[in-house]
Amino acid sequence: MEPNSSPKPIDWNQVNAIIEEHRTRKWSLIPMLQAVQEAIGYIPPEAIEPIADALNMAPAEVQGVVTFYAGFSLKPKGKCVLKVCRGTACHVKGSRSILRHVKNELQLEEGETSPDYQFSLETVACLGACFLAPTMMVNRDYYGKLNPAKVTSVLGQYRKNREDD
Ligand code: FES
Known part of the structure; x- marks a missing residue:
């Protein structure tokens, strides 16, 4: 028998199927997680399995994505999420x-949520509003050119809103 001098032909159907499968997974999972987090405020750990089932993934894969991206949380957060910028x-x-x-004002450390689930405190690398430095965000609102008095006033507003609820 003659020796085979060329490699086995590439099965492009198989390669394309693998690429398609992964593309679908990637694009479905992140928007799905974002939608859950937007709706619930975090990704409930019990939601990992149904999400994985829907996308034909292993729960560990979904869990891996959720823990890899800092934007996703497996723990409930407060009604007001404070992000204090610690960028340059x-x-x-x-x-x-x-x-x-x-x-001091909230009696919280970074990554903590108040026992009444009103406030969560986080720090971020840059809020993209450096011209307003120093900055923080409360939920989707930016506050810039901060000083301690301004921080007290901003937090007072959110405390007041809480009492009005
Ligand atoms: S470094 Fe704080 S907003 Fe950019």
């Missing part, structure tokens, strides 16, 4: 004292 521009303008002040 904000750091130069005193973000450290802003963060200290927020922690």
Whole structure:
């Protein structure tokens, strides 16, 4: 028998099927997780299995994605999520004292949620509003050129809204 001098032909149907399968997974999973988080405020751990089933994925794969992206949370968050910027521009303008002040006001550390689920405190690398440094966000609202008095006033507004609920 003559030796085979060329490699086995590439089965492009198989390659394309694999690419398609992964493309679908990727594009379905992230929007689905975003929609759940938007609706519920976080990704309930019990939702991992139904999401995985719907996309034909292993729950561990979904769990891996959720834990990889900092934007997803498996824990319930407060009604008001504070994101204090600790990026370079904000750091130069005193973000450290802003963060200290927020922690004192809310009696929370980074990554914590108040026992009544009203406030969660997070820090981020840059809020994309460096010209307003130092900055923070409460849910979708930006607050810039902060000083401790302004922080107290902003938090007071959210506390007041809570009492009005
Ligand atoms: S560094 Fe704070 S908004 Fe960019």
